[in-house]
Amino acid sequence: MNRKTKMLVLGLIIFILVISSILLGMHFTKPNNNDDSGISFPKAPAKQPIQNVNADIVHRERDWTTNFTHDAAIIKADGWYYAFSTDYMIGASPTPGIQIRKSKNLIDWEFVGRVFDQVSMEAWEWTTGNTFWAPNVIEMNDKFYLYYSVSSVGKRNSYIGLATSDSIEGPWTDEGAVFKTKESDDYTANAIDPDIVIDHEGQPWMVYGSYFGGIFITKIDKVTGKLVDPTDEGTLIAQRKNMSYGIEGPEIMYNPDTGYYYLTVSYEWLEDTYNVRTARSKSITGPYLDYNHRDMVDTTDESFDTGNKLVGSYAFENSDGWLGTGHNGLLEEDGNYYLTHNARAGEDIYWSHLHVRKILWTLDGWPVVSPERYAGEKEQKIKEENLVGHYEQIHLPRYDDSLQTSAELTLLPKGKVENKEKSSWELTGDNTLKLSIYDPGVAPDDYWNYSLKVIPAWDWENWNPTIVFTGMDQEGTVLWGKKKLEKNH
Structure with missing residues (x-):
């Protein structure tokens, strides 16, 4: 094998190792959105989604x-x-x-x-x-x-x-x-x-x-x-x-x-x-x-x-x-x-x-x-890894009674919040999610601090089980959240 061929082979090996490291890193940092291990979800409220207008x-x-x-x-x-x-x-x-x-x-x-x-x-x-x-x-x-x-x-x-x-x-x-x-x-x-x-x-x-x-x-x-x-x-x-x-x-x-x-x-x-x-x-x-x-x-x-x-x-x-x-x-x-x-x-x-x-x-x-209608759910032990993933969140401000629509929220492993600098979350033993969102110059002392109760539920909009949270910030404003679990996961 000549020198040029050896250099090409070595370069290819290095490239493969770099790509593998990147993919491996993505595997360990990407949130497992569908970890529902240990959770008993409510059953579907009906065989098919229920019509709101009929x-x-x-x-x-x-x-x-x-x-x-x-x-x-x-x-x-x-x-x-x-x-x-x-x-x-x-x-x-x-x-x-x-x-x-x-x-x-x-x-x-x-x-x-x-x-x-x-x-x-x-x-x-x-x-x-x-x-x-x-x-x-x-x-x-x-x-x-x-x-x-x-x-x-x-x-x-x-x-x-x-x-x-x-x-x-x-x-x-x-x-x-x-x-x-x-x-x-x-x-x-x-x-x-x-x-x-x-x-x-x-x-x-x-x-x-x-x-x-x-x-x-x-x-x-x-x-x-x-x-x-x-x-x-x-x-x-x-x-x-x-x-x-x-x-x-x-x-x-x-x-x-x-x-x-x-x-x-x-x-x-x-x-x-x-x-x-x-x-x-x-x-x-x-x-x-x-x-x-x-x-x-x-x-x-x-x-x-x-x-x-x-x-x-x-x-x-x-x-x-x-x-x-x-x-x-x-x-x-x-x-x-x-x-x-x-x-x-x-x-x-x-x-x-x-x-x-x-x-x-x-x-x-x-x-x-609960942000979702009752379907027979029961309060039970939720694990920290169950919460990692993508959510829809809705604020219910007291000063605005118009229709409130959902926004994205992603909880990453190790208490991180995606695209939210200096923000964090943790789950305490009583199924309380402590969510801290950095909002400098707007929030009191620059942080919105939410105390949120977590419970399994039925996702009536997507017709599959999910995890929800509900609670208030330090000013008494309610925040709802619903995990975006995939169907038939």
Whole structure:
């Protein structure tokens, strides 16, 4: 072999070694996006992706499932979850009566029927309303108490009524008015959107209200289910500046692990900018303060910034998204908490669905919700290597209630964040992702510091399992994330 040939062979060997080193380095630095070892994912919610808009079912109630659900309240009874909701449909006037759906798993819903055939004469004469709004159901004294609303659109001519039954599916007996308001009365409340909550001492309360004077809470008699004082509109616990600042749909839940009552309300307009906010108090009658210690009774121009936003209009990739994500319900079962809410399809905002989301709790005792609808997922041990990969992330700013779209985020091995100088992440033992994003001159002390809960979930947009995170930064702004796992991985 001559010298020239030897040099060519040596050069070729060196070239191969260099390329091999580069490829080997890429192998060890490229994130393994599909490492789901040790994770038990939920199963597919259905055999095929579910249509958000389906004109074929408009007049087939048996096929409605979650379609046309609005302002749903949820209760567990006789081994079933029941959702009672506003009279609503698309393409025709809704049949009055309060819609009833039931499910064994909070995923598959079947239409049961209605509570009534028509609005009572008393409610009609008071309001001229001919449909029912925003019901709520609770079990007391070995029977069921159903609270409902009838109202004139845009006026305080409103009526909260009560019905009772020995069976969750009826028949129901109308017990008449619980509280009524008129444009000409001395009250400031609007008598709609009732929610009954029992405090930790066993006393039932009714929290209610919509727009106008704000949200009020008043005592309920344990036996009759009506107001202890029929003339008492109660204590004001949440309010915004005026009718241009929407607030309605209150619910309250108590968490014995934190010792707080959590108030949820909906801000803005039901067809698009609707969003759910929360605040908490050690007393059921308030004051309710948010993450930034702002009181929910806020009549200033800054009330858009009050309340932690739990869910708002959003769109992940491969989806037209969801708008009108408001008027929530709350459910607790064996220490597991769930939030339900309206959601209007991005393809056609008049198609309103029931969404159910698992509530997770931050280290400092705040509720946050999964960015994906519930599909039976359970909290479980997540490993650091499971988190490495590509994500879609969505911020839910309090000051902007428009549709929020996703952006890219990539978590690299060893706590690095792709294309984010000086940024980092780590997973603590309680499935909390600590994410620190360097944003000089914008973030407080140049860093956005997120505390995020991690859980397996079902990716409804891409129809495959995934890993999600949800939580807040140091200013109480929510960040959602969804890992971009490949199908059939």
